[in-house]
Amino acid sequence: MAETMTRRGGCQCGKVAFEVESDLEGLIECNCSHCYRKGLVLKFVPASAFRLxxxxxxxxxxxxxxxxxxxxxxxxxxxxxFAEGQSPDGQTMMAINVRTLADVEPWDWTAERVDGRSF
Ligand SMILES: [Zn+2]
Structure with missing residues (x-):
């Protein structure tokens, strides 16, 4: 899972498609009001690693x-x-929803739980 490679992903109906250059390390699940409801499993990458x-x-x-x-x-x-935001040092980052990657088997990953609800 550590391998950095070009991965394809997109929405369920197929209208949105992207590629991302990434490994699958350091994934997070967050319990905030937004991420928890959507069941997001996120991988943060620099915007330069992402192509819509x-x-x-x-x-x-x-x-x-x-x-x-x-x-x-x-x-x-x-x-x-995906989502788009800024890292604390001002870099544009993409938060990829790992569940939308085509070449990743369901449950074939582990994610760290982050207590976003308390932030
Ligand atoms: Zn769609």
């Missing part, structure tokens, strides 16, 4: 709290493939 292949016009966006993270989801099927 199709679906820019199909994406809707949700922000909350301090509105620093753009949670982007397909307006047709509702699936959130």
């Amino acid at each position: 292949m199709q679906g820019e016009g199909e994406l809707s966006e949700h922000t909350f709290n301090q509105h620093r993270i753009k949670h982007r989801f397909c307006r047709t099927c509702g699936v959130q493939s």
